[in-house]
Amino acid sequence: MAETTVAEVLARLAALEDPKARAVNERHGDDHGVNLGKLRAFAKDLKTQQELSLGLWATGDTAARLLAILICRPKAFGRDELDAMLREARVPKVHDWLVGYVVKKSPHAEELRRVWIADPDPVVASAGWALTTDRVAKKPEGLDLAALLDVIEAEMKGAPDRLQWAMNHCLAQIGIEHAEYRARAIDIGERLRVLEDYPTPPNCTSPFAPVWITEMVRRQQDISLGG
Structure with missing residues (x-):
């Protein structure tokens, strides 16, 4: 899936939308309806794609941002870039994953x-x-x-x-x-x-x-x- 586009990913995420998953996630302040196990499986299919990750993050969509975190290259981000991303990450799961999966692995x-x-x-x-x-x-x-x-x-x-x-x-x-x-x-x-x-x-x-x-x-x- 090397040439996957942001639009294709968003369509796949929309197809994974599950009202029950949304209800569970929203109880924790996370505004998306994708089962996290399925999200991780999707990320595994996509593998690491830094440019696609940046495009997904830019959408502002919570599920897309979680996926972006899973397929990014943590050491590729600059200090100011990470600072800006963290300040945008108001959804608890996005915030936690960004810190845990990206910032902790960064030289910054x-x-x-x-x-x-x-x-x-x-x-x-x-x-x-x-x-x-x-x-x-x-x-x-x-x-x-x-x-x-x-x-x-x-x-x-x-x-x-x-x-x-x-x-x-x-x-x-x-x-x-x-x-x-x-x-x-x-x-x-x-x-x-x-x-x-x-x-x-x-x-x-x-x-x-x-x-x-x-x-x-x-x-x-x-x-x-x-x-």
């Missing part, structure tokens, strides 16, 4: 992390916190974890939902990965009570940081003992 990820985490737009700032959480887990060298906890302690309680969620994830990740900060992370979570009452399905871990940290550390210990 660290520079954008530092810019975004201090941005006055809470949706943009949430991307900075998501990138910070990734660094806490994978490459914490050079991060001031105590300072991050200071900011979380001061600002998370009153933050808008998506920013609050991202900061809470960072809080939990610090507690899970860094034993020397675990007690403080749990204490912050217990005092702020953020997401304490979040509805959690059976067999899933609560996003309430003290529970999340304790459970993940227990699992790590079980694995190490089992090994």
